[in-house]
Amino acid sequence: MDAGIVILISLLYLILLFGIAIYGNKMSKAGQSIVNNPLVYSLSLAVYCTVWTYYGSVGRAAETGLGFVAVYLGPTIMAPIWYMVMRKMILISKQLRVTSIADFLSSRYGKSTFIGVITTIILVFGIIPYISIQLKAIGYSFDLITSQNSSNDFWDSSTFYKDKVNYFTILLAVFTILFGTRSLDPNERHEGLIAAIAFESIVKLIAFLAAGIFAVYFLYDGLADVFTQGAINPITSHLVTLKTNPASATNWFWVLVLSAVSVMFLPRQFHVSVVENNNVSFVRQASWLFPLYLFLISFFVLPIALAGKLSLPSGSEPDMFVLSLPLFHGYEWLALLVYIGGFSAAASMVVVSVISLSIMVSNNLLMPFLLKTRTAAIEGYALLSDRLLYIRRMVIIIILFLAYGFYKSVSSNFPLVSIGLISFTAILQLAPAVLGGMYWSRANKKGAISGLLAGFFIWFITLPIPTLAESGIISKSLLSDGYFSISWLRPYALFGLENVDHISNACIWSMIFNIGLFVVVSLLTTQDVDELAQGDIYVHIEKYSNTPDMEVIRREASVQKLKQLLIRYLGSSKARYLLKNFDGALSDKNADNASQEFINYIEKTLTGAFGSASAKLLLSTDIRRQSVTLEQLNELLNQTKDILEYSQALEEKTTELTKTTQELAAVNTQLKQLDVLKAEFISTVTHELRTPITSIRSFAQMMEKKEDLLPEQKKEFLGIILKECDRIKRLINQVLEVEKIDAEVDALGESSSIDSTVRLALSRLQPQIEEKNIDLSYQSSDSTIMVNLAEDKMLQVMLNLLSNALKFCDPQAGIIRVTLDRNYAENATYLKVYNNGQYISEEYHNKIFEKFTKVKDGNLAKPEGSGLGLYITRKFVEQAGGKVSFTSSENEGTTFILNLPIYNPFPGK
Amino acid sequence: MMSNASKIILIVDDEPNIVLALKYLMEDAGFVVHCCYDGETAIEMVTNLLPDLIILDVMMPGKDGYSVAKYIRNQSTLDKTAILFLTAKGTPQDKMEGYDSGAESYIVKPFDNDEIVTRVQEVLQILF
Structure with missing residues (x-):
């Protein structure tokens, strides 16, 4: 071409x-x-x-x-x-x-x-x-x-x-x-x-x-x-x-x-x-x-x-x-x-x-050399x-x-590659000082200088010089005889290391000397204040990058002098531009004492333009630094670390607090909902209390005002009053019971015999059973069954179910059947209470076990009762880990079924 | 003043004992008294009975007192029937709701025997 x-x-x-x-x-x-x-x-x-x-x-x-x-x-x-x-x-x-x-x-x-x-x-x-x-x-x-x-x-x-x-x-x-x-x-x-x-x-x-x-x-x-x-x-x-x-x-x-x-x-x-x-x-x-x-x-x-x-x-x-x-x-x-x-x-x-x-x-x-010349000073x-x-x-x-x-x-x-690798090996010499500087606090200047010089020297004698010899610029005998004609100083087989290529030879020896001297000298010598401060920035950069201009050593300088410095070194237009950029952060424009931020800004700007060492030289006359000893600086650095840790802890605390606040807010909403429920409950209870009081008051007033009451009427009125008083008593007891249940979490560790509780309840209700002339039978397949419920609670459950059965069974020819069975597969017990009374209509099926649900009974009046009995029953049964349900059909009566797990005194088995 | 004897009163409440007490009181005052225990029956009865006044409980299973009152107010044949609510709900809002549904009077349980009789007579006098 x-x-x-x-x-x-x-x-x-x-x-x-x-x-x-x-x-x-x-x-x-x-x-x-x-x-x-x-x-x-x-x-x-x-x-x-x-x-x-x-x-x-x-x-x-x-x-x-x-x-x-x-x-x-x-x-x-x-x-x-x-x-x-x-x-x-x-x-x-x-x-x-x-x-x-x-x-x-x-x-x-x-x-x-x-x-x-x-x-x-x-x-x-x-x-x-x-x-x-x-x-x-x-x-x-x-x-x-x-x-x-x-x-x-x-x-x-x-x-x-x-x-x-x-x-x-x-x-x-x-x-x-x-x-x-x-x-x-x-x-x-x-x-x-x-x-x-x-x-x-x-x-x-x-x-x-x-x-x-x-x-x-x-x-x-x-x-x-x-x-x-x-x-x-x-x-x-x-x-x-x-x-x-x-x-x-x-x-x-x-x-x-x-x-x-x-x-x-x-x-x-x-x-x-x-x-x-x-x-x-x-x-x-x-x-x-x-x-x-x-x-x-x-x-x-x-x-x-x-x-x-x-x-x-x-x-x-x-x-x-x-x-x-x-x-x-x-x-x-x-x-x-x-x-x-x-x-x-x-x-x-x-x-x-x-x-x-x-x-x-x-x-x-x-x-750095230019700054030291006479012309620069003048x-x-x-x-x-x-x-x-x-x-x-x-x-x-x-x-x-x-x-x-x-x-x-x-x-x-x-060939291209071999020259390239020579360059790479030179770069390798920087690695210990750079990586050590970033991850090892103890790394210091003397160590870095020793390592760099040693590594560079070995690199120089094992790669570039022999290359010159190979290309004939210096005597080729160097390659075969070694430096000063000493055979273990042959550049490609230094210290007698045979059978490796030139690059490996150079790498191995330069790294041994470079890393070795860097580490040993760093450990043996101490750092000065500047090294310690800079080293801390390098190793713990996260600490500094999150907190802008974190200052360890306090410095003082005049704002005017710093501005002049910038103009002198960067020219007036650039300096003005840079100062304008910072202006917003100048806290007090009239004060001549420069803030730490301003000093840092000037130093960084000059570092960017001339390098850190030169910037340090340029600023050395105009910035007075608080003199600190190594021990003081160490302490200061530890303090800044503490501050950092403290602020991190503070942050954690804040997130924790936010979380707690959220949780509190959630609990508060829940409490408000509970409050509404409670208010509803109280309103229902007062309504339920007013009803019997209304009858009592009215009949009592009639008895007081009317002298001409017949004795049977008096007896009737007093009977009503007594009955309504019992109703109030029952209601109050049950309300207290409900309150207790709602507050309780569980009732573990208590037990009772289900068979003997059924028998106790039956004997309590014996007068009513006889009065209504009810056909009642009880069949128990196992009298030893125990359940996870205290005896008084179990008794109340039985009394509730049985008195409901009494209340709702056929008024003329009432039949009640109680059966107790054990289900071995489920390790549970089934107690059924059947009565031949009215069908419980669909509308109640979901509500019957809720508070204040009363099922309409018979033709006219509503049933006596608070509407709390089955709610209490359900709560107690649930405490024992069981379930209560019922079946009801048009002409076959109603059966309540208790399904209770059998009490196991040794839960591990 | 017209005689109480010609006045028909219907008592509606799901509490049998309260109905019984009211029945004694109203009969004693000379009214003709009919009773029932729920809203549905009350609606059935009013059409034929055409009572002069109905004492109506608010909270009843099934149709409540407010619905019964509204039903009565929508029947042109029943525009002469006065309504008196008798209820355990006594807050001002409850009363407002009661009057809004067309009641002439409102009495909170538990009531005073004399007061309820007087109130019934007052309502009937104003209307006629």
């Missing part, structure tokens, strides 16, 4: 990206952020997939088969841990306005300048090779697609001005400067950049999937075909079988660890996942969306590798199979798409990495922010040309 077209399309693509970025910035300023959602957030995380992924994993798969998977498996397996760590990192960084991984470490260890410096140096050393392989891949893919291999062409990589990678580097530098250093944002947020990155992630995924589908479905008949052919062919058969080999298992393990750590701590990952994060909750969706992306982009890696090995001429570069496959088979436009995808992967990685490195280099490396750091932007642009150019230099001298001789 014509080089001109490829260059034009590359340029157009970059312009498109830039357009997206500008659009994203515009929308963000208009308050309609297009990046504020979990999907874009997850896509931006895919900046993890660089050309190493895009081209390199195919190369690795072509050599080792499934070995490439570890790089994607790491982040996937670690998703739950990633979720926890990322959440905490975001909360801490938002709280303290941390804008880079170097600042994250520096801030944790007492806002230490030195920690910031060494972290930045480690990262610059670690990332430059990584950037260099992006440049290499861009150049190589450009060569392939334009078929520029012969030396008679214009492009000639040996001459500086004729090397196209040089021009790509310049292009990327310009692009990065445009993206990342347009203005100094105290939060280091670049929404436009994130929009462009997310777009690039989509492009590279589509391009790679297109290449995969082409390889599998156009060149072969699907996945099964590729794998079958791969297994048959001796060149590729070893790729599709899994071998168990201790050395490769060790390698697998470390690559897994490296990728899991890198996905969290690589500067560009930290930048997109923490600094550019809009909402902590996105992390949850990202914890499955991002692994899904990794799965999709790695799905066709092995098939493409197999297809390349099988169908391309031998000697083809495996790292470029993705591109050479469509090219070789004559699909030029697909090749162009693949090229753009690779270009995307490289560009996004380079831009974000270099921006984050430039932030670190300027804030953590250069600013000029009062005037327009520092402008200078900072200028510094950053310079840093971007320098980093990119260092990477270019590394590419020219070293990377061109190595």
